[in-house]
Amino acid sequence: PSNNDLRLVDLDDDGVDRAFRSDVLQGLSEDQKAIPARWLYDDAGSGLFEDITQVEEYYPTRAETEILRAQGSAFAEAIGPGRAVVEFGSGSSVKTPLLLTAIDPAAYVPLDISGDFLRAAAADLSAKFLGLPVHPVEADFMRRVELPDAIASMPNLGFFPGSTIGNMVPRTATDLLRTMRETLGEGSKLLIGMDLVKEPTVLEAAYDDAKGVTAEFNLNLARRINRELAGSIPVDQLRHEARWNDDFARIEMHLVAQSALSFEVAGQTFVMAHGETIHTENSHKFTRRSSSTLLLAGGWTPVARWLDSGEQFSLILAEA
Numbered sequence: 001p002s003n004n005d006l007r008l009v010d011l012d013d014d015g016v017d018r019a020f021r022s023d024v025l026q027g028l029s030e031d032q033k034a035i036p037a038r039w040l041y042d043d044a045g046s047g048l049f050e051d052i053t054q055v056e057e058y059y060p061t062r063a064e065t066e067i068l069r070a071q072g073s074a075f076a077e078a079i080g081p082g083r084a085v086v087e088f089g090s091g092s093s094v095k096t097p098l099l100l101t102a103i104d105p106a107a108y109v110p111l112d113i114s115g116d117f118l119r120a121a122a123a124d125l126s127a128k129f130l131g132l133p134v135h136p137v138e139a140d141f142m143r144r145v146e147l148p149d150a151i152a153s154m155p156n157l158g159f160f161p162g163s164t165i166g167n168m169v170p171r172t173a174t175d176l177l178r179t180m181r182e183t184l185g186e187g188s189k190l191l192i193g194m195d196l197v198k199e200p201t202v203l204e205a206a207y208d209d210a211k212g213v214t215a216e217f218n219l220n221l222a223r224r225i226n227r228e229l230a231g232s233i234p235v236d237q238l239r240h241e242a243r244w245n246d247d248f249a250r251i252e253m254h255l256v257a258q259s260a261l262s263f264e265v266a267g268q269t270f271v272m273a274h275g276e277t278i279h280t281e282n283s284h285k286f287t288r289r290s291s292s293t294l295l296l297a298g299g300w301t302p303v304a305r306w307l308d309s310g311e312q313f314s315l316i317l318a319e320a
């Protein structure tokens with residue numbers, strides 16, 4: 001990792017990420033074992049997620065991209081020109097250019113905790129949009145971020161695609177929406193992707209594809225623990241499972257023990273009964289009403305909503 005990356009990651013003398021170790025040790029000690037989903041994204045996991053976006057059953061990326069392609073003039077009308085687009089997470093090579101082309105912004109500000117991804121995305125966008133000022137900011141957007149002086153006088157448009165908000169429980173999602181409002185300021189707007197509730201069979205297939213890419217993505221977390229935290233988890237004794245939790249309107253990913261297991265992580269011993277699980281991710285799905293409720297709770301008023309032709313995914317425009 002570059003020096004810039006090291007600023008935001010707290011490593012101990014053995015090069016172990018302290019936050020990762022404490023989240024894993026604490027999470028494996030709970031009755032329902034659970035590890036925060038952010039740890040799915042090491043280099044291998046980020047690559048596997050890219051692969052997921054290409055699999056047949058995983059519709060969100062295709063559906064959202066379709067909306068961005070189809071609704072350019074509607075975005076232009078609703079958002080207007082001359083805004084600084086502040087993207088939470090470094091831009092994808094497909095979605096961000098579609099938005100920037102549609103709305104004629106005054107500047108582009110990608111925010112990301114990973115300096116490497118950030119610089120790559122910024123260089124890519126600068127090359128595609130000659131003359132557009134690009135100001136990358138390396139920061140954790142879960143906290144309030146000081147935006148560059150160069151855009152201080154411009155109205156902002158926050159862009160948070162992908163339904164990443166759905167990976168947070170409502171309390172965390174609400175906190176993030178409020179923090180975004182503080183970061184973006186008065187008069188700002190937010191364009192946010194939110195995946196829709198649909199048939200559980202469709203959802204479960206999207207999170208348990210036939211080629212097993214999502215299973216690899218989930219199992220990589222156990223491999224990462226073994227690699228980075230001196231773990232001895234028998235990964236071949238874990239099975240990926242995607243379950244629809246109807247009460248909470250979310251897909252959950254679990255790693256299910258296929259036999260009684262005992263293993264070590266960072267010097268501590270853990271056991272799992274046959275069938276016991278480690279909960280590794282939530283992906284909340286929204287209705288029209290539940291998306292409005294969440295946005296309103298976070299301080300944003302929804303003003304427009306666009307769906308893809310299959311009505312699988314929504315992009316919502318909200319005002320501060």
Ligand code: AVI
Pocket residue numbers: 052060162163164166167206207214281282283
């Ligand atoms: C990044 N995030 C929005 C994805 C999702 O759909 O919740 C992560 C993912 N997990 C399994 N497949 C995709």
